[in-house]
Structures are given as C-alpha cells and as structure tokens.
Amino acid sequence: MEFIFLFVIALCSGAVGALVGLGGGVILVPATIFVGINLGYIQDMTPQKVVGLSVIMMIFTGLASTISYVKSKMVDFKSGFIFFAGSVPGTIIGAYINKGLDLPSFNLYFGLLLIVLATILLVRDRLKPVQWFVKHGTKRLYVDSAGKEFVYGYPIWFALMLTFFVGILSGLFGIGGGSMLVPAMLILFLFPPHVAIATSMFLVFLTALVNSASHIYFGHVQWIYTLPVIPAAYMGAKIGAELNKKLNSNTLVVVLRIILLIVGIRSILDGLL
Template identity: 30%
Template sequence: MTLSWILMIFLLGIIGSMISGMLGIGGAIIKFPMLLFIPPLFGFTAFTAHEVSGISAVEVMFASLAGVLAYRKSNLLYKPLIVTMGSGVVLGSLVGSFASSLFDESAVNIVYGILAMIAAVMMFIKREEIAQSTTIHFNKILAFSLAVIVGLASGIVGAGGGFILVPIMLVVLRIPTRVTIASSLAITFFASIGGSIGKISTGQVPWLPTIIMIIASLIAAPIGAKLSKKMNSKILRILLAVLIIFTAIKIWYDLLF
C-alpha cells in the first residue's frame, strides 16, 4: 500500500467521523459510499461491498464511542432510551451481520439504498420541536421493536444504524433533537458491537484500512460532537437530510444504470 493510499483513507475517515460526531450517527451513511466510490476515482483498487461493510462495522464502533465520550458530562445521554433501543439494536445487528455473508454485492448495496431512502423520507416528515426541558416519554415496546428491525438491516451493511435511528427517534418517538443526537451515538455503539462480531467472524474485515479509519475517527468524532453543541438543531437536521438524500440517489443510480 502506498503513502498516498494511506493518506486518502485517513482523510476519508477524518471527514466522515467529524460529520458523524456532529450529527449523532456512527458515520456509515457517509463512509460507506465514500469508501465504495472514491478510491477508484484516484486509480486505487475498489473495495468490495463486503469489505466496505466490514470496515464500517468495526470503525463505527470506535467513532460512536468517541462521540459518546464527548457527551459524557452533558445531560443529553438519556439512559432509559439508550438501554431500550441499545438492547434491541444489538440483537438485530448480531443476526444481520452473520447473515450478511450470505448476500451478494448487489444485495448489500440494495439493503443500504433502502435504508437511506426510508431515512430520507422520514427526515422530511413535519414534527414539532420537543423542548429539551420537557420530561421525555416514549413507547418502550415500539422503541425496542424498531431497534431490532434497524439492527437487522444495518448489520447486513456494516452500519451502526444511526442514520435511520435518528429520524425514528425524532419523528416516531418524538425525542428532543439534541438528546437524540447524543443518545443515538450510544445506541449506535451497541449496534456496532453486534455488527463487528459478525463481520470479523465471517472474515469480512480488511484490517489495514480499518485501523487507519479507527485512528481518524478517534481524532475527528469528538471534534464533531463538540461542534454540534454550538449549532442550531434545525441546521443539524437539514444537514443530515441532505447527506442521506445524496447518498440514496448515488447508491440507486449506480445500482440501476
């Protein structure tokens, strides 16, 4: 591997992890297409969808943990929500990650494209902003069930599921935006544990690019989390929606044309 290849992977990790820290997602929604499409543009050998999903699964675990640690002194990590959805998403992602070895390249990308489309649509459903000071109530059975479903799908593509958990928490469970961003990082961390176990056990993780991405995430994710505390919550939602839509369009364009 050349120095230019290492620097490219590191830069992709820095950009993706900083954005993921800002938006409360593990970053697979950003890093999956970046790793899939950008290396070939610079003349490097393309990663397969299974390799990208393996890299994402392990790297997201470290990126989300780094983001959580940046929020640890705040009151935005809502433990009842984290425990309920975290347990559901671990169960789903563990099953999904083992099952992913049975899917071909196109199937992995299709699952990813479907997740991105659902998340994009949900981001544009109108909702009233819930005041952060308001006591948080949510349906635990619904939250657990949705987390299992998201975990199954995200386990297949090596994602922590934060990019779809965030709109679910905002729109369906009606959790305040800043609490959602912080708590979703913790839930994504639990999801990535199950996903990583499955991907590693089935030999889908190329370790050198994974380690490079992990180092980048440990540097950039906490910076992104700190920046999010200073940004308007509406701007954060709009930025997330734009990223999800762009990614969904790119994935489906490459699948269909």
C-alpha cells in the same frame, strides 16, 4: 495512497456521523465503495469488507462522541441500554444476511433505504407530532441549557421491536443504526434533537461492539486498513460532537436530510448502472 484516502474518508465520516448521530457508516460505506471499488484506489475491497471496516470504525466514533456528549449531559443512558437490548440480535442476523449481497444489490438497497429516511425527515415539519407513543409509554423529561422542558417517551415493547429491525439493517449495511433510529426518536418518541443524536451515538458505540464481532467472525474485516481509519474516525467524531453543541436543532435536521438524500441518490445510481 490507499491509507491517505481511507484517513480522509474516515475523518469526514467521523465528523459528520457525530454531528448528526449517524455513526459515520452512512458516509464511509458509499465513499469507500466509490473510491476503493469503483475507482480501484483501494485493493481487495468488497461490499462485505467495506461494511466490516465501517463497523470497526463506529466503535471509535461512538466512543469519542459519547465521551463529548456525556460531559454536556445530553446522553439518555437508560434509553440507550433499552435500544441496545433490542438491537443486539438484529445486528447478528444482518451481518449474516450481508454475506449474500453483491455490489450492485448492496448499492441499490442501501440507496433506497437512505432515500426513505431522507423523505421522512423532509416531511417531518409538516407532520403532526405522534403523541401516542409518549402517552402510552415510559415518559422522560429533559431540560435544555435555556431552561426549556421537553417531554418524550416510548412503550418499551415497541422500542425493542423497532431497534431489532434497525439492528438487522445496521448489521446488513454497516451504517450504525443512527440514521434509522434518529428519525424515529424525533418523530415518534419526540426526543429533543440534541438528546436524540447524543443517545444515538451511545447506541452506535454499544451496537458496533456486537456488530464488529459478527463481521470479524464472518471474515469481513481487513485489519491493515483499520490503521488509518481508527485514529481518523476518533478525531473526526470529537470534531463533530463539538460542532453539534454549537448548532441549533433545526440546522442539525437540515444537515441530516441533505446528507441522506445525496448519499442515497448516489448509491441508487451506482446500483442501477
């Protein structure tokens, strides 16, 4: 029965993660904690083992969605590698810190993080674009399928500092970093939403390799439970990436807000109660 639960959770996580650039961990982690720990349907689950399972899953959601986005030429590989360089040491530190968190603390901090991210996206349309980072950084140009041009960019030193911090949170909570980096890419660096999501999923794939190695080293991965999660996450990511190409940018941002708010509120309640 636990294999069925994990398959369904991973399928949904992969689809939603690829759709909005989250990597899927933001769905799999709270869902698995709720079903596996709170309801007791999955044996031997701890926050650390859930995070370990999540980072393994993100290798395959990141890979599947990146393959789809590459075909549509949406991935900014140069930015992805720069962000990866900053996030690597952070993910290792985050995985180490994760060892000391109990379940209530994990849920509370995880929920607060998601609420902050959802709030940022909620007020995004009312904020003036932050042009400083583009003006004082390396500029990039993207032309979408309709011929519309987007100029975006960032100072490399700031991108490295930001992704180091994102890496810590990614290693700590097992959520891939996309849910934290995509808002920054949209608001600060002025990435086109589709490019931000595609590049985020490429980064999710790269960082998940390092993140999973760290959690394997700390003994956080239950390999038996990866059997239903890996194929389900891969299939879900392919579905989500295809849906992304058919939805407009505003719809993607709305979906991201709703997901972060719902999951964040649920995690805070679990942590307090």
